[in-house]
Amino acid sequence: MGTSHGSHRAALLAGALALGVATSLIAAAPAMAAEVKVGGGSLDWGFKASFRAYVGTGNGTPPIAVKDGATRNADGTFDFPATGGTYDAAAGTAKVTYGGTVVFSYPLHMFEITLANPTLVVDGDGTGALLADVDLVANGGSTEQHLDQAEIATVVTTAPAVTDGAVSFSNLAGTLTSSGAGAFAGFYSAGSALDPITASASATATEPEEPQEPEEPQEPEQPGGSSSAAQKITAAVSGGALTLTSAGSAVALSAATPGQTATGNLNAVTVSDLRGTNSGWDLVGQVTDFASTGGATIPAANLGWTPTAAVAGTGLVAANGVTNAVAPGSPVAPGTGLGASRTLCKADTGSSLGSSTCGAALSLGIPESSAAGEYSAVLTLTLA
Ligand code: HEM
Structure with missing residues (x-):
């Protein structure tokens, strides 16, 4: 998830603003009845832990770099902020675009692989796909492959968790497709297991809801002759923290x-x-x-x-x-x-x-x- 700094009294957050790059707008599909436009959320994915380990110990400077809004999570996976798309919480379907770029460089092995702008497609029937831009440049430029929003992984999907109308999918299993495998010069075969995908999407900001009046407690009915048992429920609530989180760390x-x-x-x-x-x-x-x-x-x-x-x-x-x-x-x-x-x-x-x-x-x-x-x-x- 996004950058998070919390403390009891103060939290700091820094975001870089780069000027001169035009923002890209993603056209959303025509809205259907319960389909909503995405206004926030993020996709957390490590691509493949063994690949991060392989490249991470190489001689890249740095071996793994993030840019264009992508950030690195503490566990080494990547966070891509949502940039658009639509979802339908009731139907459990989504097509959400996320932004950001991860560059894997291994000069000694003469390759650089760029993974950017993942799109998560969730069908309501348990299947889905991860699309992305993937570029391979190897052997001093004599090997090149460029994929543009290609389906690099098939995804096993589950119904989303729905909170306040926002959806989240956690730990969806992903498998490399043959076009995805092509971007790795034959070092992975189609069907290789990838890291699980966790993603969320929320709607564009809406008016806050009216505070709800709590309902009058109802006297339980006591039909003649029945007995009853009462349980007293207690809960200790201790103070938490004052925290600040951001959906992204860069603005163009x-x-x-x-x-x-x-x-x-x-x-x-x-x-x-x-x-x-x-x-x-x-x-x-x-x-x-x-x-x-x-x-x-x-x-x-x-x-x-x-x-x-x-x-x-x-x-x-x-x-x-x-x-x-x-x-x-x-x-x-x-x-x-x-x-x-x-x-x-x-x-x-x-x-x-x-x-x-x-x-x-x-x-x-x-x-x-x-x-x-x-x-x-x-x-x-x-x-x-
Ligand atoms: C097009 C260029 C290359 C690409 C895309 C590439 C990609 C890969 C990938 C995807 C793996 C598997 C990582 C894993 O999940 O465990 C791998 C492993 C490996 N590659 Fe490369 N590689 C390339 C060039 C090279 C070259 C030129 C060498 C040798 C000089 C090399 C040596 C190795 C070795 C030794 C492993 C096994 C590493 C391990 O088990 O930790 N690779 N490579």
């Missing part, structure tokens, strides 16, 4: 020329206040100056944002009088933007229990005096 803004505005969206972040103290929290962000590879800069103040925030429901009923509210920070315009610390979202004392999802539309005003180039900056979100 749209391409722009001097005088224009480059735009994009912050990866959704989730704040969970499980401390049980209801003492409020504040999530603030600040960006560094944007620096180009050529040494030019665009000052941090030129990045503006329009924050969004929504309470993430769990399907459980809160106790009477307990409310969970989150408020987005004020929009800040390019020019007077994120050079200083600005609030992305906050929850006040008395209504901060539970989880909230925050995001922001980003706009970087490119000064007319800017040199052309690929600029990047790091936006740090701090939760306290």
Whole structure:
């Protein structure tokens, strides 16, 4: 899953913003009755542990690199954030595109294999497929193979777990197809077992649900002559942590020329206040100056944002009088933007229990005096 840093009082998150690369939009299939468009989620997959071990001990610098939004999990597998697609929780079907690139390099064995942009297809009948872009360049370029969204694995699928309308599939078994095997120059045969696939998808943000009134407790009926037995149920709830997780670690803004505005969206972040103290929290962000590879800069103040925030429901009923509210920070315009610390979202004392999802539309005003180039900056979100 996404980057996660938790502590009782503060959490830090850094995300790189690279400017100059246009975001790609994936067209979704026409919506059917219960089909929803994907707005978030991630796919966790290691491809094949033995291959990671083989390449990982090689002489690549580094042997395994992640980019374009993919991140490396603590256990060595990879996390690809969702970029689009649709799913139907009731039918248990999904076609979800995920973004990001993993590069396996082994110069001594003269190969580089790039695995990118996995797409998970889940049919309702227990079968599915994993599609991806896979490129092999070997023997100094004399061996090359490029697969574009090819079916590299067949997947045994199970019904998704459904939480708040979001679906998750865990540990789906994957098997290499013959086209997938082709990308490994005959070192694997079709039918080889791959690492299990765990994936999730959630809908694009919707309005938070109305808080539900708890139902009046009903007196149990006592038909004449029957006996009854009572059980007292107790549960100890100890305070948890205040945590921050992000659906991704990189944002590519749209391409722009001097005088224009480059735009994009912050990866959704989730704040969970499980401390049980209801003492409020504040999530603030600040960006560094944007620096180009050529040494030019665009000052941090030129990045503006329009924050969004929504309470993430769990399907459980809160106790009477307990409310969970989150408020987005004020929009800040390019020019007077994120050079200083600005609030992305906050929850006040008395209504901060539970989880909230925050995001922001980003706009970087490119000064007319800017040199052309690929600029990047790091936006740090701090939760306290
Ligand atoms: C097109 C170039 C190459 C590709 C795509 C490739 C790929 C692979 C793959 C997929 C494996 C199996 C890893 C596993 O799951 O255990 C493997 C193993 C191996 N390869 Fe390569 N390889 C290439 C070139 C080479 C070369 C040139 C050498 C020798 C100089 C080599 C030596 C080995 C050895 C010794 C193993 C067994 C490693 C082990 O058991 O740990 N490979 N290779």
